[in-house]
Structures are given as C-alpha cells and as structure tokens.
Amino acid sequence: MQMATITVQQATIEQLDEIVSLFNDYRIFYEKTSDLEGARAFIKAKFVNQESVIFLAYHAVENQAVGFAQLYPTFSSLSMTKAWILNDLYVASRCRQQGVGRKLLEAARRFAERTEANSLSLSTARDNQTAQRLYESFGFTQEDKFVQYNYDIKLI
Template sequence: MANIEVRQATIGDLAEAAALFNEYRQFYGQPSDPDGAQAFLYERFVHLESVIFLAKAGTERETVGFMQLYPTFSSISMQRSWILNDLFVAASARGQGAAQALLDAAAAYARQTGAKGLALSTAPDNVIAQRLYEKNGFERDAEFYHYFLRV
C-alpha cells in the first residue's frame, strides 16, 4: 500500500479526519466517541485553530494517516512554532511510510510558514514513535522541565 500522498485537510475532509482522530484517541486509552471527535475537529476548522494533514495511500487513495498541528509563539525569539500534537497512522498501514510522509509535510509546512520549529511529545512507552522522531532530527528536551496544571 505504498505511494503515500499527504495533503492539508479542509472542512470537506471532516468525516475522514474525525474517523482517524477517534482511532488516535482510542490508541491513547480514551473511549470511542465518533460524534465528539467530529465536533472537536469541526471547531478547530471553523475557528482556524489548527492545521490538519491527511495521508492517503494506494490506488484507492484510502485515508491512512492523520496529523494535527497547533500554532504557538516564542516570546523570547519572537517567532512562531508549531506543536505537532497528533500523529496517527491506521494499524493496517503502519510501516509503509505514512508517518514519515506526515513528518515531512509538517517540516515543510513549518518552513513555509517561517516557523522556528516543531515541538511534540509522546508517551514514554511509545518507543517506535520515539525512534522515528529521533531519526528525523527531533531532540529530546534536556534543558527544560515541562509542567501541567489540571484545572
């Protein structure tokens, strides 16, 4: 199923994007919620709060991968950065280059928008993803501690 094509999604791709987004959430232990996934992504599209890419593969151009970038800014460098918040490839398409194609699209998009770079985080046990990110030049942050306050 090689021959991967990645393109930026539009609101017309909402159903396909939401289906993969729902699978992604389940991968991280969340219950299936197709309606919630669709509503969440709809809000991102309508309010221009994220940029979504889809990976399509095979002669049927089946949607096999999903990636969502959120904008952020650095006050210190006075530059935009992108948070690669979500990257998911359907189980049936893993190992065929879709994740790499999505990462390449993210890097290209960051360059096109004049961004300083891309940031991401992943689960400590997601070793396969960590290897892919490190192979692509992502460096594990050893300089800063990251904190989160649940409210």
C-alpha cells in the first residue's frame, strides 16, 4: 500500500462492519480465535449502550478503514475528574509505520481534552516494543506509582 494521507474520525454504528473486521484482526493479533459474530455483538453493544468511543483511521486514496482506537470512560477518585482508558489501538499490518497509530493517538488525546478528562491511560503487552516506542514518543510515560493487579473472573 503506497504512503497516503490518513484521516481519522469518530465512528458511528453505521461503520460497524468496518470496525468489526479490524476488531477481529486486533483480537487475532493478541492470539485470540477469530470470532466475527462475537466481535459484531460486542462492538454493537458498545454503541447501543454508549459504553465506548471509537475512532477509525481511513486511508484517503482507497477510502478504506485501516485502524481504530477504542476508549472507555472511567473516573479518578483522587482527582475527582473524568478519565479515559485507551483500551484498544490497532493498525492493519499493511499500514504500519505510516503514522496511522500516531493519528489515532492524536484523535484520542484531542477527545480527552474536549471532554475535560484528567488523563488518558493505556496498557500494552510487555513484548510489544513497537507500540511502546510509539506511546513513549507521543508523551505517554510508564506509571510506577501503583502496582497493577488483575483478578480473572471465571464465567460459568
């Protein structure tokens, strides 16, 4: 794919098909089984219940979605403000190293600022050095004030 202008816009439910395809690829990247039907139901519910904000990156020449970022709202009790978690960021493999991820980060940052959020946080796999370099070059810093734990709930 030739280098082209990348545009980013906040997605709507009308773009569900484009998001589902990218979201499924994102899950496969993180070694999950392909599940287009499950991805569709999950993303559709996020729109219907207004549980997240999704940005889509488009390759201008081909007018094709090539990446997405999904943000979830949260709150900071200590600062008593809104915050956003940039939970998912994915760029199609053929479009990496073309500034797509950076454009998605810029859109997420502008959105967080517009909504008067105190912070925008994210996490990535320890071995995803490419993503870590991007986030650090953008100005994200590794948090060392708190130790993060996770408790997996086993669904029956």
